[in-house]
Amino acid sequence: TGEQPSTGGEATVDVIYSATGPMPMLLSTDQIDGYMAWQPFVAVATVSGIGKVVSYSQDMPPAGMWTDHTCCAFAARTDIMQERSDLVNALSALTIAANDYIKQNPDKAAELSADWLYGKDDMTFGNVTVNSVNVLKASIPTLKFTSDPSEAWIQSNDNFVVSLRELGYITGSLKDADPATVNSELFDFGPYEQAKAMLANGSITTPANAGTIALGYLPSDHHAALFVAVKDWQYFNDTYGIALKPASEGSGAVDTADLIVNGEKVATVKLVKGEGGSQLMTLAAQDTIQFAFVGTPPAITAIDKGTPIKILHPLQTEGSGLVVSADAPANDWQSFIAWAKQRAAEGKPLKIASPPKGSIQDVQLRAALGDSNVVVNEAQ
Amino acid sequence: MELNVEHISKSFVTSKGERVDALGDVTFTIRDKEFVCIVGPSGCGKTTLLRIIAGLDTPTGGKAELGGKEIVGPSPKMAMIFQEYSLYPWRTVLDNIAFGLEVQGVEKEARYAAARKYLHLVGLDEFETSYPYELSGGMRQRVAVARALAVEPEVLLMDEPFGALDAQTRNAMQTELLEIWEKTRKIVIFVTHSVDEAVFLSDRIFVLSTRPSNIREIVDVPLPRPRDRTSVEFAQVRRYVLALIQNTGESSQ
Amino acid sequence: MELNVEHISKSFVTSKGERVDALGDVTFTIRDKEFVCIVGPSGCGKTTLLRIIAGLDTPTGGKAELGGKEIVGPSPKMAMIFQEYSLYPWRTVLDNIAFGLEVQGVEKEARYAAARKYLHLVGLDEFETSYPYELSGGMRQRVAVARALAVEPEVLLMDEPFGALDAQTRNAMQTELLEIWEKTRKIVIFVTHSVDEAVFLSDRIFVLSTRPSNIREIVDVPLPRPRDRTSVEFAQVRRYVLALIQNTGESSQ
Amino acid sequence: MRKYLKIVLPIILIFGWETVAILLNNPFILPRIEAVVAVLLEPTKNILGSGSLLEGAGLSLYRVLLGFLTAAAVAIPLGILMGRYPTVQDLADSVIQLLRPIPPLAWLPVALAWFKIGLTSIVFIIFIGAFFPILLNTVAGVKGVNRTWLETATVYGASERQIMTKVVLPAAAPTIWTGLRVSLGIAWQCVVAAEMLPGTTSGLGYMIMAAYNLGQMQVIIAGMIVIGFISLVLDALFREVEVRMFVWQGRYQ
């Protein structure tokens, strides 16, 4: 470990891979100059006053490239899609309905998410204590909750395939595949269409009993659809006739829920909290989980390695950001790059923390810095 | 019942692969109810000889017979008291004495009754529920003796049982052992380094030579019991055996 | 140089908080170059007495003086040989013998020269570079003796040094010790359980009583050296001391 | 006096902590004691949606005990077999030596693949940590059984089963117990790793890692203190049982 000196006259930035949890601490103890993270860690910085946002992910360069950029999606194993399409369609429908709910009730969604993720607890960041509900109220509006696999969204995924190839993270079946093959490998929008149709009809077809299934997700408000669907299950039951009823009441995360369609229990759903998208993909490969809420890049790399899953439709887009400390001389991307160049010239290149290699945030940060002619060094 | 040892020899192969001839060619006969002591230089094979008689080791050559039957393994007819303390520290005194009977499947009541009898014989009644660590060295060896007697063996093998005791306790134990032996009358083979002890206790003393050892001489002790250590006859036998030993050990190391 | 012990008493408080009176009131004088043996029942305080003389323990009452000066702590004038083996197993025989001199800051060459001299005296020249584990029990005690002699003390305190040896080795060691003592001539205080040993070695035998102990009797041994264990005079002294001890110990436990 | 000493350092540390915390004024690096105490004082309050400290402690205790007991149930019989029969030892040894150094954390993926999400995986990780200390101590304990105790049993004609239950097990019990004590401590060390498994949303280990992922120092430190404290209490319980169960060792007064 240790920093390498900046090379030549080029501007460099050191990227430090880290779990997101310690990032606010690292920032406020001057161990890093900024971090690129998913929500609600961007909101954590602004609400607690530790840092400020340089750029939300959709605004990062190259200009226009990241508008509506892909983020998390609903994915399922191909075998269950073939054998139990009724179940897959029903779950898709619930997800779509939940996304509508969030769009209509962002504050309620923030509260339910804060309940799931933090038990609505206060959080302490150094000298500042903030309420998690407030953090999420700041965070939820910066996300775009949509279930629509639009052309732009597909294009954004294709952009990621290109970036991941360039970074050397794609080595398998997608390495040399043409765009059409890539898309047919990655996506299956059938369940989305069916779900839309059922919602439009106002009735969900009751699937046959499926025993116990498992759905993986990550502790981020990107997956608020799951949180609202479970925490306000009564609403979904009453409105759509489909619900995930938690096995036990109380605050905090729920690990088991009953899938109820038209008043009938269809399946026991284990809700598996993972640590990262790639970990969820491993679980899917082992058939430990059959469904996942997961970032599309981990799904892409997993499909590339032969994991039998398909991406069904998005959960949300955008939702990450680059944060620097509150007193940093950077307020937007331009001034950030100027700062980075100045610090590189002083021989003290900026240290920016990022989630693991190949994550959306990693790919975006590298691409944006590259576009601004800044070389990325990996701290070892 | 007689005990015959016929041309017994025993060699060991050490971990280094060297051969150690412990016993060369040992032959003797012990008469019924006889008390015999074995003396000899350290490392000459006394313990080995006892172990072979007890059936714990097999001889390289020759055989041992008890009552005309060859000894091929441990048998309830023989009890051995080891050189080191061998009481089970997790058992009370009474349970230690009852061990042999327990192993033989004797009922609880019966074995405790027998154990109490021998506990009384060695004069430790009040220590029935004590653990070994609460006893002095001398008391422990008395418990070991009681345990051995409790199974009512034909032969009692004792490997330097009083070696670790101080002079006084040792003398007292010798007197006690003789009293017990007189009451129960079995063959006793008693290994010791102390010529004094050997002369005080035994009917005959077997003097072993250095390795590979055999019987150098068998000394009769014709004195009536109880014997007086300070008598001239006692000193005579003692002097004779000491001289024998002194000539036996070429080296003192 | 004389050693005086005046009205020494010593009490311990055990971990349970009970008081044990080890030494009651002990007074004696040892003359220059005298060889004295101390005998007495187990636990009567022999080791305690030696430790007080060596300056390792302080008496509860009274005092010990060497050459008229009160003993308040360990001094290079005295060397002690402990009841247990006390060689340093990680040092070779030569380094063990040189230990006392090394501690006193004697130069390497000088201390090895001195150590070799005493190594020769105890007849172990060829074991110079051996480690203690490679020696038999008797050889180890000889090394301990050499180590004690090497610092050329005025007083040599020996606590049952030959207790763990077999009869033969023990006899040989006694003879050797006397030879060394005759060559170097210092005060020797020798604790033993063996009356035989005491009679063979010493000018006078101090017989201690049971706890809280004091000197029961001091027995002169007027026999010329080398002594014959099998002689009638030897047996007489032996018998006398044995009788004294037998009466001393009321209990044999 | 000694009792006071024991609390001197903790008190100094607490004062030092608070002073440094005030001077640093950076709760990220060192939160004030109040912040941690505030967490500890509300053990029934839900923390960050991962249950209360009390629930977490209870759940982790349950998991640790389950893993620990499973490990004991496998390791003790296997250890006894390995200690008593060289064949079994030879069979198992190479695999055990290779598996032993592998960190519990490295087993996470394997646990998940084999035992799927749920209690079994968690228990498996704790099992892995607890298994080897128990196994190694059991083997050592059984191998260390005094040969004389075994041969005594043989002399009295004990069967292999009797030797196992009446000699080997009681004799090895103290060593096995030590293994259990050490291993329970290690089982606690594994609970954080075990509760990192996906699908886990409760337990002290989970709470610590969740707090880590949310940057909540005061919760982490509170969690560490609770783990330290529970381990202390369990260790004290084990010692207590040890003192009662193994009085016969005569070590405790």
Place this chain on the structure above:
Amino acid sequence: MRKYLKIVLPIILIFGWETVAILLNNPFILPRIEAVVAVLLEPTKNILGSGSLLEGAGLSLYRVLLGFLTAAAVAIPLGILMGRYPTVQDLADSVIQLLRPIPPLAWLPVALAWFKIGLTSIVFIIFIGAFFPILLNTVAGVKGVNRTWLETATVYGASERQIMTKVVLPAAAPTIWTGLRVSLGIAWQCVVAAEMLPGTTSGLGYMIMAAYNLGQMQVIIAGMIVIGFISLVLDALFREVEVRMFVWQGRYQ
């Protein structure tokens, strides 16, 4: 014969593994042996962008040794002081007992806050794991130093410093060495936890966790095998040194 036995179980396991792997046909649950061997056979190939197996092993070894040596450098002097002076022991004991059971993983956030991103934090986590076994063994070793050895030195007038360097240290050395050996194994167990720290993108532990996140079971298992193997080799080295350094214990032939 015994040698063959040692490879029987590994062979069975390998066959069993391969059979199950073929039947399961899911490399995410159990990869084929070929896949693991392929990883092991190309130790210089970059794996998952986290460096090659060889680099990872080298780097982890470096970190482990650094943490281990630091732990030794602190724990041994502290342990000696605690073992020799009850005051120091009383002072430090309660804090040590509380800190000991806290899992290395739980220290991650603390390490990060105190030692910042970088080598120091990693070394600290390993330090935590390695520290306590060394400390406890050193204390035990120093406390276990034969009282007679200490008193012998006192009798010869050794100063406290001389007693430390010439008696306490050499006498406690074998126990301390055992502590070091155990602790090096534990240090390896901590490397995975340590390499989970932010800013780390290399080392065997990192590689295992990265492979875990990417579902590369063959890399995980290869990493586990390499860790197991390095530990085995280090352990063998320690034993080798032990045999050479501590010949004087007379245990090894």
